[in-house]
Amino acid sequence: MRRQFKSNWPLYAVWVTIFISTVAITCFYGSESSSFYGIAETREIVANFESAVEIKRIGVTEGQSVEAGVLMVELNSPELMLKINHISHQLDQLRAQKGVDKSEVLSRLRQLKAEKAARENEIENQISQLENQYRINQSLLSGLKSIPSGLGEESHATNSPMALKIKNLKKELSLSVHPLMIQIELLQKTLASLEDPVKIQVERLEEELSLLQEENSKLNIYAQISGIIGSVNFKPGEKVSPFSPILTLHTKTPSLIKGYIYENAYSGIAMGESVTVSSLALSDHSISGCVVGIGGRIVEYPVRLRKHPDMQVWGREVVIKIPGNNPFILGEKVLITSSVEGTGFADKMKRLFFPSESMADVNPTGQAMVETSTVRSVVPLETGEIEASAMLYLEDIDRYMLLSDDTPGNAPLVFLMNSDGIVTKETTISGLDAIKDMESVAQGEPGILYIASSLNTGNHGKINPLGNRLVAVQRQGERFSLLGMVDLYSLLKARAEQERGADWAEFVLGGMAERSLDLEGMFYKEGALFLGFKAPSLNAHSVIIKISDIDSAMGGQGLKAHQTSIWQRVNLTCADTPTTERISDLLYVEGILYITGTPLVKKGGSRSGSLWALDAQTGIAKRLVSFKALQPEGIAAGKEKQTLMLCFDQGRNEDSKLSVVKVNQ
Incomplete structure (x- = not known):
């Protein structure tokens, strides 16, 4: 036995060497995956x-x-000043032209009236003289005894030259004055019609000038x-x-750290995990941070983080949010250490060969090809947190418009966010005093947006007028201004009471009676607004109501008969997960209706949700992606219509989250 061991000792030595090398490599990569370098950056x-x-x-x-x-x-x-000067010149011309045209018409009108009066006076004087002469002649004839009484008067009245001349003068008066009266009437009509078009044109230009001057003041x-x-x-x-x-x-101190993990040393770092960020220059400078983003792709290392600048290195990005009162300098190189428990040999082996799972699962039975990126957090401005509720992509400025269902003082805030989830601007809707619980947004005609409150009565069951609003908004670049506003709750109630018995009316009135009405999604198509309700439901189906010719309703005319109807009943249930979800947002793009759904859970319950696509032919919704511990609240199509951005509301104590889903139908 001893001889056999001695003869095989080189083989055993090789196995021991391999084992020790494996342990060393595993520990090395384990340390590499739990500690890595990054650069202190800020939101710019x-x-x-x-x-x-x-x-x-x-x-x-x-x-x-x-x-x-x-x-x-x-x-x-200069362009704005040129427009202002041009419109001012147009206004001056119109006002001057209006005065000249009016004075010319008035002058001609006075001239015709004077001519008419002179003509009437001249002929009436001649008639008056002849009538006086006629009466004198009649009195003389009545004194002659040779002429029988009555016969002379009657014969003279009808056949005398003087009587015929008076008759002809009266006809001449009528014929002379009539053309003048026609011309006077025409000029009076011209004067009346002259006022309206010029007045309308002047008012339009004055309004445009006011807007340009307001823009110039900004x-x-x-x-x-x-x-x-x-x-x-x-x-x-x-x-x-x-x-x-x-x-x-940019902020005075860095607000985030962007780190990189080597591609062959995947880390077990997960979203929301706490890490320690330390300065390489001063070892006593360290601070705790939170992982808010994990790259879903492999990218090239920055030259600064390479051990050998000439050698290309590839890895995954990790974004870490740090407190504002940190000791780092902008652009400083730092060391990031994961605080994940379980750093023993077995754990390191597991983390080395089995990276952490994605937070989104693709539905294997769906016909759509779906890819999801790793979830990351919304990075707001210093002014406050965001409870993401709806979003819309604005292609002309390459920004996502993000709404929050809770704002300070119910202010009509609009957040503009880039594709990295960083809020670059916070603005308000000018002309709108306040709005509560903004839950949906839709793109109407070019430059027109519609924003709706949830219509939810809240926990206390009281109706808040600020939470019943549907507003039309004019957008020019990054500026938003109010176009119109209606109380959507009252609008639906008034029409529903007049159409009792109709399915949509019973749905709305039932939800109002139960205090469960909850509007969560909305989209616009061919002049109609489609409203997606999370509650109530009809036989476990979410309901989408169509309001045709929405602009007439927004114009104060109310809802007309048969203007409102149930467009679709949607069942968001799959066989593998029997829990029924309800509509949380709608997106109609290129003939496809995408729906985000969330189950009805009690306060404090676990969060989840899915992305669905509605089959237009069958009316059946197919689940594309399901999300664990995430509640989708908004959806928007990016520059590429197959790239969808989803936002998740995680409550007041957590940052809102984002995820990109690529769908190829």
Whole structure:
């Protein structure tokens, strides 16, 4: 036995060496996957303008610290001033032309009236003289005894030259005055018609001039947050093309860390995990952060993080949110250490060969080809948190319009977010005082948006007028202004009471009686607005109501008979998961209706949801993607219509989340 061991000892030595090497490699990669490098970055705000402008004055310099609300740049728009001058000139011409035309017509009218009066006076004087002479002659004839009484008067009255002349003069008076009266009537009509078109045109130009002057008064750029000027790209007097970056502003300290994990050393880091971020320059500088994004693709390492700058290295991005009061310098290289429990040998082996699972599962039975990216968090501005409720892609400015169902003081806030989930601007809808519980948004005709409240009575069962609003909004670039507003709750109730017995009316009135009416999704098509209700349900089906010619209803005319109907009843249930989901948002794009659904759960219950596609031929909804621990609240199609962005509302204590789903039908 001893001889056999001695003869095989080289083989045993090889096995021991392999085992030790395996342990070393595993521990090395385990440490690589739990500790990695990153760069301290910040959210950068780019200041630009939607039309061509000229720099009038720049009040800041690169590296300068500014407070929120400080005037940074004054602009001048030659194009805008040209429009203002052109419209002002048009108004002056119209007003002058209006005065000239009116004075000419009035002058001609006075002339004709004077001519008519003179003609009438002349002929009436002749008639008066002849009638006086006629009466004298009659009195003389009546004194002659040779003429029988009565015969002479009658014969003279009908046959005398003087009587015939009087008769002819009266005819002449009528014939002379009649053409003048016709001309006078025509000029009076001309004068009346002259007022209206010019008045309408003047009012339209005055309104347009007012809007341009208001726009001209906004040719100033103010600091949206307190921070530091990053770069100033122009000088006073230079001209700037539309949407060109004029300057950049970033926070005083880094707000996030972007780290990279080597592609062959996948880490078990998960969304929401706590990590430690340490400075490489000063070892005592460290802070806790939270993972808010994990890249769904392999990208090239930045040169700064490579051990050998000439060698290409590839890995996954990890985005970490850190508190604002951190000790790091912008652009500083840092070390990120995962605090995941279970770093023993077995755990490291498991994490090495079995990366963490995705938070989204593709439905294997669906006919659609679906790819989902890893979920990441919305990164808001310093002004506050966002409870994402609806979103819409604005192609002309390459931004996602994001709504929150809870805003400070029910302010009509609109958040503009880039494709990385970073909110670049926060603005309001001018002209709208307040709105509560914004849950859906739809794109109407070009430049027109519709935003609706949920119509939900809330936990206390009380109807809040601010939560019943449907508003039409005019959008120009990054500016939003109110076009019209109606109380949608009252609008539906009034029409439903008049159409009792109709299926849609019974649905609406039943939901109002139960205090369960909950509008969550909306889309616009061919002049009609389609409303998707989360509650109540009809035989476990979510209901989509169609309101045709929505603009007439928004115009204060109310809903007419047969203008409202149930368009679709949707069953969001699959055999593998018998839990029924309800509509949380709608998106109609390129003939396909996408639906996000969530189950009805009690407060504090587990969150989940799915993305569905409605088969137009069968009316059956097919699940494309299901989400674990996530509740989809909004959906929008990106620049590529097959790329869908979903937002998730995780409540007040968690950041809203985002995910990209690519669908190829």
